[in-house]
Amino acid sequence: MMHRGFGMMGGGGFLGFIIIALIVYFAFKYINNNGEHTSNFNKRNDALDVLNERYAKGEISDEEYNRKKDMLRD
Numbered sequence: 001m002m003h004r005g006f007g008m009m010g011g012g013g014f015l016g017f018i019i020i021a022l023i024v025y026f027a028f029k030y031i032n033n034n035g036e037h038t039s040n041f042n043k044r045n046d047a048l049d050v051l052n053e054r055y056a057k058g059e060i061s062d063e064e065y066n067r068k069k070d071m072l073r074d
Contacts, residue, residue, distance in 0.1 A: 048072050
């Protein structure tokens, strides 16, 4: 008896391959997007560290420190 379905040889295997490829693609895309968000978070923290250091050295006033800190947190 011959089966007439979409087995591995009839095209169903190709469709399965496409689905797996799409899953892998979107998984990598999701991972890369999270990396970008983390990177932006780190940049903001780096700027805050520099601001804190400048304030500790007395390079900027209280007003300027508070204004810039508020800008970084937004």
